[in-house]
Amino acid sequence: MIADDSLIAARNLSLHFGSIPALVDVSVDLWPGEVLAVVGESGSGKTTLLNVLSGRMRPDEGVVWYRDPAGSLADVHTMPAPALRALHRSDWGFVQQDPRAALRMAVTAGGNVGERLMAQGARHYGNIRAEAIDWLRQVEIDENRVDDLPRNFSGGMLQRLQIARTLVTHPRLVFMDEPTGGLDVSVQARLLDLIRSLVARLNLAAVLVTHDLSVARLLAHRIVVMQRGVAVETGLTDQVLDDPQHPYTQLLVSSVLQA
Amino acid sequence: MNEILQGYNFAYLDEQTKRMLRRALLKAVAIPGHQIPFGSREMPLPYGWGTGGIQVTAAVLGPNDVLKVIDQGADDTTNAVSIRRFFAKTAGVATTTDTATATIIQTRHRIPEFPLSENQILVYQVPQPEPLSKLEPSRGETRRMHALAEYGSMHVRLYEDITRFGHVAISYDYPVMVGGRYLMAPSPIPAFDNPKLHMMPALQLFGAGREKRIYAIPPYTNVRSLDFDDHPFCAGRAPHPCGLCGSETSYLDEVVVDNKGGRLFVCSDTDYCETRRAAGHVGADA
Numbered sequence: 001m002i003a004d005d006s007l008i009a010a011r012n013l014s015l016h017f018g019s020i021p022a023l024v025d026v027s028v029d030l031w032p033g034e035v036l037a038v039v040g041e042s043g044s045g046k047t048t049l050l051n052v053l054s055g056r057m058r059p060d061e062g063v064v065w066y067r068d069p070a071g072s073l074a075d076v077h078t079m080p081a082p083a084l085r086a087l088h089r090s091d092w093g094f095v096q097q098d099p100r101a102a103l104r105m106a107v108t109a110g111g112n113v114g115e116r117l118m119a120q121g122a123r124h125y126g127n128i129r130a131e132a133i134d135w136l137r138q139v140e141i142d143e144n145r146v147d148d149l150p151r152n153f154s155g156g157m158l159q160r161l162q163i164a165r166t167l168v169t170h171p172r173l174v175f176m177d178e179p180t181g182g183l184d185v186s187v188q189a190r191l192l193d194l195i196r197s198l199v200a201r202l203n204l205a206a207v208l209v210t211h212d213l214s215v216a217r218l219l220a221h222r223i224v225v226m227q228r229g230v231a232v233e234t235g236l237t238d239q240v241l242d243d244p245q246h247p248y249t250q251l252l253v254s255s256v257l258q259a
Numbered sequence: 260m261n262e263i264l265q266g267y268n269f270a271y272l273d274e275q276t277k278r279m280l281r282r283a284l285l286k287a288v289a290i291p292g293h294q295i296p297f298g299s300r301e302m303p304l305p306y307g308w309g310t311g312g313i314q315v316t317a318a319v320l321g322p323n324d325v326l327k328v329i330d331q332g333a334d335d336t337t338n339a340v341s342i343r344r345f346f347a348k349t350a351g352v353a354t355t356t357d358t359a360t361a362t363i364i365q366t367r368h369r370i371p372e373f374p375l376s377e378n379q380i381l382v383y384q385v386p387q388p389e390p391l392s393k394l395e396p397s398r399g400e401t402r403r404m405h406a407l408a409e410y411g412s413m414h415v416r417l418y419e420d421i422t423r424f425g426h427v428a429i430s431y432d433y434p435v436m437v438g439g440r441y442l443m444a445p446s447p448i449p450a451f452d453n454p455k456l457h458m459m460p461a462l463q464l465f466g467a468g469r470e471k472r473i474y475a476i477p478p479y480t481n482v483r484s485l486d487f488d489d490h491p492f493c494a495g496r497a498p499h500p501c502g503l504c505g506s507e508t509s510y511l512d513e514v515v516v517d518n519k520g521g522r523l524f525v526c527s528d529t530d531y532c533e534t535r536r537a538a539g540h541v542g543a544d545a
Contacts (some may be wrong), residue, residue: 052417082407089411111418118418119411125421125487147422 002073004066005099007032007173007205009073013052013062021229022048023059028224028231032172033203037220037237039210039252045229046209047177053207054094054175055084069172077122091121093166097178099158100167103150109136109161110146116169139194160194167198174199174206180215192218213256217241225249263351268316270350276300280318280473284464287475292437293405294388300469300517303345306361307317308338309367310468312384313345316365319380319464320346325353331489332369332527339367358530370452372509372531375461377478383446385467388474389436412443413485422488430495436483437476451494451510456482499524504525504535 001010015023016211022045030036038046044056051057053064055076064076103112113132133143139160146188150158196219210216216223223240225233233246244247244250282298294392302310326346330339343354354359358371365382379469388391391401394412407473420428433450437443445456486492497511502523510525523544526532
């Protein structure tokens with residue numbers, strides 16, 4: 001049963017790495033403009049779920065439906081490779097934990113942001129550059145850094161650059177894998193603020209993997225709690241975090257230090 | 260010199276190898292710009308000296324062909340002389356330095372200045388057949404990019420050049436789109452020669468011996484150099500006339516002539532320069 005307006009509908013996903021269950025019968029829905037947080041301890045299958053949802057990894061069982069802008073459903077794992085790659089280039093974005101793995105470190109900030117535009121066929125240097133500068137501004141990077149190499153950027157700037165590079169093609173859906181991981185707390189706060197405003201302004205849907213409940217609290221509308229590959233609890237963020245039902249969620253919530 | 264060596268098959272390679280090469284060549288011509296793998300053989304010259312080109316030449320050479328070999332445009336450099344002599348000995352074919360009378364021209368780094376005709380074949384020696392190699396180290400991934408025609412990242416390289424230098428600073432091996440489909444490395448010919456690839460009446464064959472790839476541009480194929488709408492491709496040329504023949508349009512070599520910084524600019528295509536001088540054109544330094 002799939003709702004008429006859902007963007008992503010995953011049904012009964014299962015995936016084992018040998019004898020290790022990474023996903024056990026997980027079903028997830030995502031609506032346009034919604035941020036869904038996937039939380040859980042490390043090894044609980046969060047990133048695996050993200051990889052399966054985005055078509056990077058194939059599940060043993062189950063299906064992931066994606067509704068394209070025209071409204072028709074496509075199975076992410078049976079669609080032709082060119083179609084999936086085209087999705088990843090345009091409609092979807094992927095923000096990795098380590099920006100150094102996603103960015104071209106030997107290419108200027110402008111080139112990094114412009115790459116997805118050029119991959120989509122943009123062939124006007126001036127326009128590409130103008131758009132890159134515009135996006136650097138939107139992620140609060142000074143526009144005169146446009147010709148600098150990312151290796152001269154700080155960790156927080158790199159992550160913001162990765163976000164600019166991802167959003168430049170106006171994706172409808174962004175997958176984020178621990179976007180604030182490895183950053184110090186003040187930089188994290190600024191980045192979270194930025195992501196929150198961008199998501200709201202651009203009406204982005206996002207699947208956000210994080211182990212940090214405060215990140216989920218701040219950004220997500222809904223939350224999925226995972227434990228050993230099982231989605232033990234799903235619901236509105238405030239509802240799940242304020243009134244956890246499952247023992248594991250209760251443990252998770254109670255283990256966070258109250259500031 | 261045209262004494263044929265005994266004990267070798269015609270044009271050195273055995274017939275089965277030539278058949279294998281011709282099959283690869285036929286495939287290459289059928290899919291312009293697409294790299295076809297082939298079983299590259301050990302040749303009696305080192306990799307980088309034209310093992311790919313020499314195998315392609317051996318495969319297409321017939322007893323009635325007239326062979327011309329150029330290296331950096333010149334007929335008289337070691338590489339060119341050696342390969343020309345090699346086929347004179349192993350195939351007994353006629354050789355020439357005259358572009359117009361040659362039926363097969365094996366070349367390294369240049370396309371002759373004189374326009375080629377339909378009954379000529381141009382064979383390129385290619386060191387690196389993969390135009391994406393500098394952007395994507397995985398050969399499996401570049402094959403996938405070719406299959407899906409995902410060439411956007413190539414423009415990142417051009418973007419970077421314009422950003423840093425104000426213009427695209429690729430002066431040789433300038434990437435081209437062949438037939439609107441495949442991205443192709445035109446071998447290290449100067450970007451100056453790129454426009455000649457477009458709609459050339461002659462058949463163009465590319466052989467990369469070490470990398471074991473063959474590709475081709477059939478006659479009259481659309482070949483476009485990559486560029487941006489607001490930074491169109493422009494072929495660079497040293498802003499001098501040829502010192503010997505006075506040509507203002509040919510591609511020039513810069514030759515240091517003394518220890519006081521003296522420079523001489525001469526046509527890199529020696530046959531072109533000599534033909535012009537024989538016709539009475541004289542440059543300032545002649």
